[in-house]
Amino acid sequence: MPGSRSPFPQSPRYRAHHWFSIRELAKRNLAYLHLSEPDWAGGKPLRDEFRQAIRAVYPGVIIAAGAYTAEKGEDLIGRGLIDAVAFGPCFIANPDLVERLRVQAPLNAHRAQFDYANGAEGYTDYPFLKQP
Numbered sequence: 001m002p003g004s005r006s007p008f009p010q011s012p013r014y015r016a017h018h019w020f021s022i023r024e025l026a027k028r029n030l031a032y033l034h035l036s037e038p039d040w041a042g043g044k045p046l047r048d049e050f051r052q053a054i055r056a057v058y059p060g061v062i063i064a065a066g067a068y069t070a071e072k073g074e075d076l077i078g079r080g081l082i083d084a085v086a087f088g089p090c091f092i093a094n095p096d097l098v099e100r101l102r103v104q105a106p107l108n109a110h111r112a113q114f115d116y117a118n119g120a121e122g123y124t125d126y127p128f129l130k131q132p
């Protein structure tokens with residue numbers, strides 16, 4: 001959920017809060033619902049039943065993020081559980097991420113020590129597959 005890193009399915013209080021939020025967001029004809037899933041921060045992966053329950057409640061576009069691979073994204077999109085995948089650190093580390101995913105090339109590893117650091121290092125110095 002936006003702005004939250006809570007272990008979504010584990011606490012009844014959080015669960016009630018998030019279901020309320022999703023139902024309210026569903027009424028508002030938004031461009032999309034963005035799920036920032038727990039995996040990327042060491043949490044448990046979301047279960048299919050949980051994704052299906054969100055689909056049942058939220059009628060619009062669902063974008064998911066959280067340590068996704070192309071395979072995982074294609075699987076969940078193919079099964080209708082999400083509509084698109086967002087990539088955060090992967091995009092920072094791979095200026096040509098879309099091309100790399102398209103040709104199944106290896107990805108540059110993200111260097112998290114440069115997040116929020118001063119300067120361009122860790123933002124503009126990752127190599128392209130083919131230097132433009």
Ligand SMILES: Cc1cc2nc3c(=O)[nH]c(=O)nc-3n(C[C@H](O)[C@H](O)[C@H](O)COP(=O)(O)O)c2cc1C
Pocket residue numbers: 001002003004036037040065066067068086087088089090115
């Ligand atoms: C340095 C950093 C800062 C982030 N700040 C926020 C934030 O302020 N709010 C938020 O909802 N998610 C934040 N995230 C989470 C990302 O939006 C995203 O959900 C997460 O990185 C997983 O995406 P991934 O698919 O690229 O692994 C942050 C992630 C990183 C690495």
